[in-house]
Amino acid sequence: MTSISPRTSGRNDAIDALVRNVVDTRYEDLSQGAVDATKTFILDAFGVAIVGTLAPGVPETLGLLSDWGGKEESTVLVSGERLPAPSSAMMNSFLMHNQEFDPVHDLAVVHAFTTVLPVALAVAEAHGGVTGKELLTAVALGVDVACWIGISSRSPIAHFRPGTLGAFGAVAAAGKITGMDQATLTHAMGIVYSQISGTLQPHTEGVQVNSMQTGFNARGAVTAISLAARRIQGPAEVLEGRYGYFPLFEGEYDVEDLLANLGRVWQVERIGHKPFPSGRLTHGAAEAVLTLKERHGFKAEDIKDIEALVPPMVYRLVGRPLGSGTPSLQYAKLCIPFVAAVALLRDTVFIHDFGAEGLRDPAVHELASRITAVEDLTITDQNIMVPQTLRIRLNDGTEHALTLDQLLGHPVRPLNRDQHLEKFHACWAAGASHLPEGNRDRLAELVDGLEDVPSVEEIIRLLVP
Template sequence: MTQDLAEAFARHAVSTRRADLPPAAIAAAKTFLLDTLGVAIAGSSGANVQTVLDLAAQWGPGEEATAWLGGRRMSAGSAAIVNAYLIHCLEFDCVHERAVVHPMATLLSALFAWCEREAARGRPVSGDRFLAAMAVGVDTAGLLGVATDSALRFFRPATAGGFGATAAIANLAGFDIATTRSAFGHMYGQTSGNLQAHLEGSPLLGLQIGFNARGAIAATDLAAAGMQGPLDVFTGRYGYFSLIEQDVHPERVTSVLGREWQIEKLSHKPFPSGRLTHGVVHGLRDLMMQHGFAADQVAEVVCRAPPLVLRLVGRPNVPDPASNYAKLCLPFVAAVFLAKGRCDVPDFRGEALRDPEVHRYAALVRLEPDGNTDENTLDPQVVEVRLTSGQTLSITLPRIYGHPAVPLSAADNEEKFFRCCRHAVPPVPEARAVVLRDLVTGIEQLGNVADLVAAVAGKA
């Protein structure tokens, strides 16, 4: 590898401004900012959130930033951990499909905490500047995933996400290229995130995102203080693309950086489950609408999908799954839709996880490989349903609902946001949700994005 990706990412981070973003990128930034805040608010109903909140406050007490759950104040790094966990714990946050990265969870949790700390020091960050930093962060995290053809070995939303958050903070901090490269080096020293947590459905999965969000704040602090980090962290002998990712194509980064905005390539999650489970729900929904059959007429469901789907969500249904396991189990997610005609937040917690009707339908669902050799794609997929009458129905999905080619409408995005607010513990009153939506819509007019945090935490 001859291209210096650290130099390329650093140059992009320090030079990008709001005026560089096309209207489509700005619209996407607002769409997925609202979406991410909504799923974080709903995340207050997730498992282990109080434990994470209490421990994070012990790890980093202080008054620098706000944990969105209850508005508790703590250090910026600890607030980033809590808020990252809130964003990801329901498996409801947006994703860059080609990169296999959830960029917003690490990015926004770190960025908002850093901005709050800056505001407390008399240096508020405007919404206009915040939009540019968001775009930089998504470009960095997304293109780190796009650059590789290797099968996922580490948890990319955490590993790539940390570099995205570092680039975004560097943009707001006014770093030069050398300081930004140093910050990348300090981030690399903290980079973490394993797939074992994903395999077992462990709540550590969301915490790994939080650890890297905290790492991004620490990395930029170290670089700002003049402490030198390693420089060739992506393409060096022991760099990111040697140890964490392989089969790398640097030209995929350099050919589009600053030209194609990755924030426009994000996919919604219409359902609170692993994105790789969404194809079977999309297929079942469309087949049932087109052919008019009911769930109790289904004898078998077969999903033919690429290797990424089989590897990450092809796990067996179990009688009493943990919430995280169930959300990442394709047969269970398909069965939820068949049993209830929906897939929503309450369907993956408490007694719903042991619903005998759901488990009866899950036993009818199986996955098969489709012969695709791409280790980083989730489509196309084929969903086939055999009815009790013997009739077989099939649908091919070139893209899955939520992808930019099959997007949620603006109205659907708002509906998801308001529904997430109702799922919060306690539920967010609609009047407050409307205020929050309007703040995001007009974020360019915000003189201090900390005001947005106060609204999310119910302190405005």
């Protein structure tokens, strides 16, 4: 529970460097790669929010937030309700995460956009007069904060990082939008740290509240910004203090890379697409079975069994068996046997595969019973997703294997522009039939030129009836 590189005498808590970078960085300081990646994944997040409206729990959650009411200052995407900024940020974050389709930083294990973007939008609307360039800059910086903290951990993931780290990134983005100085933004970081939440228990059990944890932290981030603006004070040693984030939520950590490269290396450039709407750690198995099937032409009925040899973190979080009975949507999306079986039978994995009919499909269940995840005990790093090796044994004794050293969608194996837009179009078709047809392409155009958009409201108007 200690630092690998403990603080030297006179060095402040690492949160100081992160906050200072947020306050000092201008749009012009961002690399072109950071600008391009931010725009790419803002559009991607909008797409997954659209299909997020189809997930269980959405009407109930939105109904509750609407019943609570309050100041109508920020917009719920896709449906168009106007709610207080904390409520709209919570709801939009839930929409972006509940289908397990949102962009992710593989090494940090954080869906940074899923908390950062909803908070930035909610605060921008409430604040008023925020340009596209200001939104872009704030989101890039917020993602940077969340991911730098994540990759500084050297311990196995023990809490739900999309929530806990997303909260810090969201406060950074909102603080940038509202023009906070370093002292005030540091207080906001301390205030959000006093609220952050996120446990892997809902993930392990596959229950609905798992995908709401980013929303809880989005709500907390807006609250923190609002309280700090009113001069409420928060703790200063947020990350490295005796009871700071690293000692309590992570364990061992090393911030030397963060301190050396902050403002030089932009973590948003290391964000990746999720090509399938399932837990990122299941993607290796899905991709491998699709690749081997295409190469060798076998069918599901030809398969005797499948073994997925995966790193410890993958095995621990998604190596679960399917079991008997109908799984929940969340459990199925976080289960290698289910996701791999769907890929083999459907030649892809998409939203409808996790609907009521898809979850109880006997063909999927039967094939999943022949798929097993095995922990690769030769891997000692508790925070990596690859390599993953899939072995398929056919009934005639033939065996096929494939090792993936990186997952599809990672920056070194990115989706191309056409694949990126194909995913966005598929999400729009699935969940935005009530929106004007022309809004889809106009939204993509505006996000492509986000730095020239005069008002954030121009974008939001395209995402509501």
